[in-house]
Amino acid sequence: MNNLLNIKLFKILMVGMVITLLNACEINDPIAEISKPGYVAANIYLDIPSTNITAGKDVDFYAEYWSKDGIKELSIVYNIERALNYTLTYPPTGFTYKFDTISEVRDFQKIKTFEHKEDSFDAEKKAYTIEDKFPVSYTLSAIEYQNPITFDETQFNIMFPQNIVNKYREKLYKKLNYSEFKDLIVTQNGLTGKENFDSFYDTLRVDNQLTYKIKEAAVDSLKKYYAKVPVSSLLYNKNRQFYSVNFSKRFFLNTKFKIINEADVVNYSESKKITIL
Numbered sequence: 001m002n003n004l005l006n007i008k009l010f011k012i013l014m015v016g017m018v019i020t021l022l023n024a025c026e027i028n029d030p031i032a033e034i035s036k037p038g039y040v041a042a043n044i045y046l047d048i049p050s051t052n053i054t055a056g057k058d059v060d061f062y063a064e065y066w067s068k069d070g071i072k073e074l075s076i077v078y079n080i081e082r083a084l085n086y087t088l089t090y091p092p093t094g095f096t097y098k099f100d101t102i103s104e105v106r107d108f109q110k111i112k113t114f115e116h117k118e119d120s121f122d123a124e125k126k127a128y129t130i131e132d133k134f135p136v137s138y139t140l141s142a143i144e145y146q147n148p149i150t151f152d153e154t155q156f157n158i159m160f161p162q163n164i165v166n167k168y169r170e171k172l173y174k175k176l177n178y179s180e181f182k183d184l185i186v187t188q189n190g191l192t193g194k195e196n197f198d199s200f201y202d203t204l205r206v207d208n209q210l211t212y213k214i215k216e217a218a219v220d221s222l223k224k225y226y227a228k229v230p231v232s233s234l235l236y237n238k239n240r241q242f243y244s245v246n247f248s249k250r251f252f253l254n255t256k257f258k259i260i261n262e263a264d265v266v267n268y269s270e271s272k273k274i275t276i277l
Contacts, residue, residue, distance in 0.1 A: 042067035042259040043127070046269035054277045055251075056138030063257045063269065064127040070262035071116040076134045077268075078255040080106040086160060088168045089244035091237035092183075095175050097168040108256070111135070136253070140276045145247040151232040159247045165231055172234060173226060178212035185225045188233050192225055251276040 045064040053059050061076070083102040089095065112134040120128045145159060176184075178201055185191045200218035204211045214222060235243045253276065257269040 041265045041267035042071070042261050044257055044259055044267060044269040045127075046255075046257040046272060048255065048272045048274065051272065051274050052277055053136055053274055055136055055141040058133040058135055059255075059274060060131070060133050061255075061257070062129070062131050064122075064125055064129050065257070065259055066127040067259065067261040069265070071128070071259065072262050072264070073258075073260040074114040074116055074130070075258045076111045076114075076255060077108045077258050078111060078253040078274075079104055079108045080140070081252040081254065083248075083250045083252065085246070085248045085250075086164050087246035088160075088165075088235060089246075090172055090175075090234055091239070091244050092180060093175060095172055097171055099164055099167070105251075108254075110258070136274075136276060140251040142251070142277055143247070143249040145245065147237075147242040147244060147246070149242045151235070151243050153232070156231070156245065160245075169227075169231075169234070173223070178214075181222065181226065184229045184233055189229055191228050197225075 043066045047062045049060055049062070065071070065074070081102055082105045084100070086097075086099045088097045114130060114132055116128070117130075118128075120130060122129050145155075182194075182197055186194055186197050200222050201212040201214055204213060232243065235245055237244050253274040254271045255274055256271050258266065259268075260266050
């Protein structure tokens with residue numbers, strides 16, 4: 001009786017070991033895993049050697065792919081993101097206002113299709129391989145506008161939306177003192193006389209030093225004159241003789257390799273980000 005029980009236990013242990021070994025082999029074979037029922041999408045790997053590309057040039061890429069259901073279509077797709085960076089500085093104090101934004105300006109679209117070749121199969125990699133390129137439009141060139149020595153109001157207004165300029169003015173207003181307001185409103189732009197401007201302030205002596213405090217009743221008048229100060233006066237660096245303006249526009253491509261297999265199942269590689277110069 002004991003011998004019969006031992007034989008049964010031995011058989012159970014052997015069956016368990018066989019199942020464990022089969023599972024281990026299956027886990028270590030990615031091709032077998034993909035080939036199992038339910039795993040019908042293609043397996044894809046994409047590499048882009050250089051992700052900083054000059055607009056108008058082609059982008060080189062390398063890809064590996066495999067599908068148990070055959071290959072119907074290969075293509076490169078990407079979307080386009082646009083990054084805008086604004087910097088405005090008031091040189092006398094160094095106050096700087098920055099605003100950055102990034103947004104998608106075009107969703108994912110097919111850029112170029114490629115021919116699948118059966119003889120491209122690499123037995124060592126257990127995958128088909130492809131080395132090719134795809135185009136990038138020259139219209140995606142980066143733009144840099146930095147510290148111009150002359151102020152072109154039309155060009156400035158094209159680059160800097162009014163809400164950005166208004167925000168800069170608003171924040172700068174809170175940082176300016178009596179002397180700086182006077183320089184902008186009276187000395188530089190002659191928007192009012194010295195006596196009228198001085199009437200906006202109470203003069204106080206604190207620790208044997210004169211200080212100026214804006215009268216509550218004069219706040220609206222000061223803001224009215226400040227609003228008339230040209231934006232160029234709020235940006236000019238007298239010492240270095242340029243306007244403290246920085247603007248940049250840059251585009252990024254989020255790129256994927258797309259495959260449709262013969263079962264009409266679509267799959268994509270991981271996205272690769274490309275910076276357009």
